[in-house]
Amino acid sequence: MARLVVVSNRVAPIDDKKASAGGLAVGLMGAMREAGGIWFGWNGQVSTTPTPLRMQEKNGITFATLGLNKRDYRQYYSGFSNATLWPIFHYRIDLARFDRAEYAGYLRVNTMLAQQLMSFLKPEDTVWVHDYHLLPFAQACRAQGARNRMGFFLHIPFPAPQVAATVPPHRELIRTMCSYDLVGFQTETDRQAFLDNLRAMPDVTVDGAGVVHADGHATRTGVYPIGVSPDLIEEDAIEGQEHSRLITRNVRGGRRKVIISVDRLDYSKGMVERFCSYEALLEANPEYRSRVQFIQIAPPSRSDIGSYQQIRKQLEAEAGRINGKFSDLDWMPIRYINKSYDRPTLMGLFRNAAVGYVTPLRDGMNLVAKEYVAAQDPETPGVLVLSMLAGAARELDEGALLVNPYDRIGMAEALQQALDMPLRERQERHAAMMRVLRVNDIDAWRNRFMSDLRQQ
Numbered sequence: 001m002a003r004l005v006v007v008s009n010r011v012a013p014i015d016d017k018k019a020s021a022g023g024l025a026v027g028l029m030g031a032m033r034e035a036g037g038i039w040f041g042w043n044g045q046v047s048t049t050p051t052p053l054r055m056q057e058k059n060g061i062t063f064a065t066l067g068l069n070k071r072d073y074r075q076y077y078s079g080f081s082n083a084t085l086w087p088i089f090h091y092r093i094d095l096a097r098f099d100r101a102e103y104a105g106y107l108r109v110n111t112m113l114a115q116q117l118m119s120f121l122k123p124e125d126t127v128w129v130h131d132y133h134l135l136p137f138a139q140a141c142r143a144q145g146a147r148n149r150m151g152f153f154l155h156i157p158f159p160a161p162q163v164a165a166t167v168p169p170h171r172e173l174i175r176t177m178c179s180y181d182l183v184g185f186q187t188e189t190d191r192q193a194f195l196d197n198l199r200a201m202p203d204v205t206v207d208g209a210g211v212v213h214a215d216g217h218a219t220r221t222g223v224y225p226i227g228v229s230p231d232l233i234e235e236d237a238i239e240g241q242e243h244s245r246l247i248t249r250n251v252r253g254g255r256r257k258v259i260i261s262v263d264r265l266d267y268s269k270g271m272v273e274r275f276c277s278y279e280a281l282l283e284a285n286p287e288y289r290s291r292v293q294f295i296q297i298a299p300p301s302r303s304d305i306g307s308y309q310q311i312r313k314q315l316e317a318e319a320g321r322i323n324g325k326f327s328d329l330d331w332m333p334i335r336y337i338n339k340s341y342d343r344p345t346l347m348g349l350f351r352n353a354a355v356g357y358v359t360p361l362r363d364g365m366n367l368v369a370k371e372y373v374a375a376q377d378p379e380t381p382g383v384l385v386l387s388m389l390a391g392a393a394r395e396l397d398e399g400a401l402l403v404n405p406y407d408r409i410g411m412a413e414a415l416q417q418a419l420d421m422p423l424r425e426r427q428e429r430h431a432a433m434m435r436v437l438r439v440n441d442i443d444a445w446r447n448r449f450m451s452d453l454r455q456q
């Protein structure tokens, strides 16, 4: 039987109840829990000396991980991946920088990771590579003789050609993706943007089915929105509910309704605009003051990059300003928390919250939106207020209140609608979203991608 070898920069902590604070790790852990296989990638450690590949088994998954040295971490992870590709792929050209040495480091680490993979790869293994850190990974493996079936899934948006063009080596980089047999995206918009980029290249053709032909090789493309495991989330939510109640001391139906947001501390998540929309709600509706509690959990992320340090300062200032403006002796409008929580605590918090407030400026998918819905009690569900610019909006549009994350007043109005929504409407909206979450769950995501990849 062919083994499944998953490759991603971030590998989940081996203890799957631990906080991951990143959707890729959470999603892949869910996908691999059922299927098993080998999960190869960075162990999250930065070391001064080279760390050898380490294999560890847990629950049918073999974790094959290694550390990065300081230069690789700086150039490949903090540099080209997260200070060039991440902002540009999220349409934040203003926050991007390009540095040739970092790009060289990115290519070097891809080659190094490919070498490491080749040390244990068998010819019949199927390889599934994830995300923007590894765009040229298949080409690096092919150069070292790999003939395996190789698929790639992009977790973040793919930029339109005019935006992609702001990455100086965009042509060569996007061209390297033609070494994969299948390339998958979260949404059709992302897939079309990828194909539009390739259509502009002279030595590449794209046929009517979205198959890319280059150098005698065919690369298929598809849309595979990542999902969650509704049953496991419900279990965690029930387990964590009491604990979460104690933390917030806000029982549903009690004095204060909770509005909850959970995001890595990232400028793409739209937290400043979100804080200001909450301010607009309190400004326009004094009767809500002290009757609602907004909790923003925002574990720090990629803290050595300047744009992340800036957004952190900005959020501290905004939270302080808004709290100063509206706080009373027994009420502080925003609880702004910079730490991560384990999954039962988080899912319990979701279950206790009247509103899930998820308003990224742009997001590949946003699993928090799906988790919030799956964590609700179907009898008394809360309401999801969701950015129309998150990938999740494509699937949850029937039940969520969709907002434009740049429209503060519109967001405040949606919050008000959510807080006042009658029970029957909440139940109907929740049921509509649950139907989608059950069909497009994490197993469906993995099975559809793997079956397309193996079929070729």
Ligand SMILES: O=P(O)(O)OC[C@H]1O[C@H](O[C@H]2O[C@H](CO)[C@@H](O)[C@H](O)[C@H]2O)[C@H](O)[C@@H](O)[C@@H]1O
Pocket: 010, 021, 022, 023, 024, 025, 027, 131, 132, 155, 156, 226, 264, 301, 302, 363, 364, 365, 366, 367
């Ligand atoms: O690994 P980090 O640098 O700490 O960042 C965490 C992850 O962030 C991004 O997650 C994306 O994947 C999610 C699941 O598909 C999706 O819901 C979300 O919209 C994306 O932003 C990133 O793409 C991952 O590589 C990171 O591991």
Ligand SMILES: O=c1ccn([C@@H]2O[C@H](COP(=O)(O)OP(=O)(O)O)[C@@H](O)[C@H]2O)c(=O)[nH]1
Pocket: 018, 019, 020, 021, 022, 023, 024, 026, 262, 263, 264, 297, 299, 339, 340, 341, 342, 343, 346, 365, 366, 367, 368, 369, 371
């Ligand atoms: O304290 C935290 C904060 C977040 N998460 C998880 O991290 C993931 C975030 O994924 P999402 O797709 O929303 O965004 P990303 O961070 O990947 O861009 C979700 O599964 C969250 O439940 C967590 O386990 N603990």
